[in-house]
Amino acid sequence: MWFRKPACSSCPGYGDVLIEGSDGFDEEIGFSLDEDMIIQTFPFSAVVPAALEARNILLLQSEHGTGAHIVEYLVAVFTDLLHSQREPLALCLMFQLYDKDLKSLKVAKYPQLYQFNGYYKLWIPKQSQEPVFKKHKEVSEEPTVALDSVFTTLLKRAYERGSNTLLEDGVQAKLRDLASWLPSDQVLLGVKHVLLYLKSTVENFSSVGKTVGPQLIDLYVDILSILLCRGNQIKLDQQQKQEEHQAESDLFMDEESLMTEVPSNDKTLEDALTLIFRHPTLESWFLALELCSVPQPGLNPVTVKLLSAHLNSGVLQLLKTGAPMVQGVTTDHRHVLSKYFEAITKSVLEELQTVGKDRSQVYLRKSHHLQALEELYMYMTAAQLKEITLTMLQLPEMSLTDQKSEKSPCR
Incomplete structure (x- = not known):
């Protein structure tokens, strides 16, 4: 063909x-x-x-x-x-x-x-871009952004009108509310829609602006987190219906009850987890600066640092939301977080090795990878935790404690 x-x-x-x-x-x-x-x-x-x-x-x-x-x-x-x-x-x-x-x-x-x-x-x-249609006075402009629109329509119209419209308090609140009630057949399209806008914002971060860009990333990540929770709620509701149906079937086992069996093949949550955590933008940017593997090398250092910080925080938020859900689904989906845990392990090991070589190295703030380790260690593999623990135990005691004051004990 x-x-x-x-x-x-x-x-x-x-x-x-x-x-x-x-x-x-x-x-x-x-x-x-x-x-x-x-x-x-x-x-x-x-x-x-x-x-x-x-x-x-x-x-x-x-x-x-x-x-x-x-x-x-x-x-x-x-x-x-x-x-x-x-x-x-x-x-x-x-x-x-x-x-x-x-x-x-x-x-x-x-x-x-x-x-x-x-x-x-x-x-x-x-x-x-090539000119296709000439603008005519008869052609009506896009309608104003109505807050009673469906999720995808409101998101699209706000995106077309620009970041200022997207970041209006009323629009953000309505998007979050609509996302939390999306029907199951619209959740995956909503996830893909938000990921497309997130990817476009990351790729055009320099032109979007250092003030607006981080706010847009935070908004998109927050909506993705809401959509994950929506997918999880749909799964829980389906499980509850199955349990109720099973209880009724045990009491009244007849031909009609067998024919009305509740379907159990809804994969909305599993597919949403895969779409989000296997997306190249999130996978490639998570801890990219810490691992010296920035996907967009043309950006200036200040922009890279700002973009990396917000994406790290956003992905960590998604991981905290999604990791418990991944554990609750089939083992076939456990791999979707493997690259993130590998990045955490590698970054933490590099920081520990740096501290071991240079004892004067002082970290005034907790790094993103240490925050991630602290929040997600229970979902990581035993081999990863063992490697981190052994490396940590090889450090001198002074590298593992922080004397806050004379009255406060060492941590």
């Missing part, structure tokens, strides 16, 4: 792509595709360009805006698809490529197209 893929001189690797059937693909390339590789290789379905092609044919052949209801539906679907992307550039370039075929349309008939074009361009570098 062949489809067009956007050509972009600044984005190597984008051109015409031929996709064959996937049978035997693992054997052909010589290794198995894990989930991360699949997401990177196939960020969206081949149905997307097919739908765009069909949309264009329909709109160019129709008159008097008769395809408006189809445009409205597709824009809603494509918006959700965009919010689900880890790397949205390829998808946005494809949207732009197919929108160029509609230049002859009177955009006033399809205001959703114009508005969506302006939205997805937020993820296209300026040098790769």
Whole structure:
């Protein structure tokens, strides 16, 4: 099956792509595709360009805006698809490529197209943006941000209007409230949506600003934490229903009760934990400065320090919320936190070794990795704790105590 893929001189690797059937693909390339590789290789379905092609044919052949209801539906679907992307550039370039075929349309008939074009361009570098639709007076602007909107709509509209709108007290409070009551079928999309905005804020931290940037990161992390709690509540509610149903079944075992068995395959919490803690932005930035592995080396040192501090604090908050939940799910999901615990172990060992070599080294504040160890040691492996303990015991006693005053005992 062949489809067009956007050509972009600044984005190597984008051109015409031929996709064959996937049978035997693992054997052909010589290794198995894990989930991360699949997401990177196939960020969206081949149905997307097919739908765009069909949309264009329909709109160019129709008159008097008769395809408006189809445009409205597709824009809603494509918006959700965009919010689900880890790397949205390829998808946005494809949207732009197919929108160029509609230049002859009177955009006033399809205001959703114009508005969506302006939205997805937020993820296209300026040098790769191409003019598609001319602005018309008839095209209405995005409606004001109504606080009674659904979660994803409110978040999107506030994001479009800028950080000042997102950081308004009323908007933040409403987002937190809506996130805490999301239906189970919307939780995962909400998680992906927030992660996309968090990733974009981190990547554009220098331009966002040193005052606004940290506040946005704190907001997104807080919403992710709320969504985790929502997923956990959904799981607890389902378990309670199963227990009640089982109790009724034990008393009245009949054909009807067997047919109305409560389903037990809801994986909302497990999937939310995986989406958040396996996200490259959170994994790569956690304790990155302490381990000298900053993912964005082009940032100046002051920006790196500020960004790293807020991401460390945010991830630690998520770990404190999510670690007990991970322990409560199947063992298949225990690995989602392994990289974080490895980073904590490595950072703590390096600090202990530094103290051992230079006894005059003084830490005025508790480091992020020591805070993480203090909060999360009960979830780490025995081998990691043993290595840290043995290294600590090799230090001189004076390195392990802090004389606060003559009256207070050593700690």
